Amino acid sequence: MYLKICAVILLLQMFAGFAFAQDKRQPAGQPGGILQGTAEEQAACAPDSNKFCRDAIPDTFRVLACLQENRRKLRKACLKVLEDHGQ
Numbered sequence: 439m440y441l442k443i444c445a446v447i448l449l450l451q452m453f454a455g456f457a458f459a460q461d462k463r464q465p466a467g468q469p470g471g472i473l474q475g476t477a478e479e480q481a482a483c484a485p486d487s488n489k490f491c492r493d494a495i496p497d498t499f500r501v502l503a504c505l506q507e508n509r510r511k512l513r514k515a516c517l518k519v520l521e522d523h524g525q
Contacts, residue, residue: 487516
């Protein structure tokens with residue numbers, strides 16, 4: 439149970455990083471979350487989060503919920519990231 443909670447927190451932080459990286463209104467130099475996922479994980483889900491969940495960015499919880507709602511439309515790489523993090 440503890441590991442699942444940690445995985446969810448990690449995934450949420452990772453999507454927060456996507457949101458901040460894609461939000462052009464964010465001031466330069468402002469750091470994102472501590473745990474943002476690997477560069478490969480970010481690259482895997484950034485296109486899908488921008489395509490399906492643009493309105494949810496930068497709200498991490500809404501982005502995650504949106505990706506879960508659009509699971510059938512996600513690219514295999516992003517789907518694997520979700521699955522690897524217990525989603």
